[in-house]
Amino acid sequence: MNFTIEHEQESDGRWLAEVPELPGVLAYGATSQEAMSKAEVLALRVIADRLEHSESRPFAINISIPIAA
Secondary structure (H helix, E strand, C coil): CEEECEEEECCCCCEEEECCCCCCCEEEECCHHHHHHHHHHHHHHHHHHHHHCCCCCCCCCEEECCCCC
16 A cells, blocks of 8 residues: 655644545644654554554555655
8 A cells, every 4th residue: 555645834834744545644843854754653653553453454555755846
């Protein structure tokens, strides 16, 4: 399964990153890198929790970060 981390800067200067394929996986950071790192960690935790509780089957994981234009 492929996951994408999308990020954008909020009007207050904070960065928000989210993984659209995993509802509720979003994180804020002072920089885009910090927000994306936090979102990636949270995504992996959500996937691990689903596997641990037999809510998902094992699958290959690819995480990509689109390059900002």
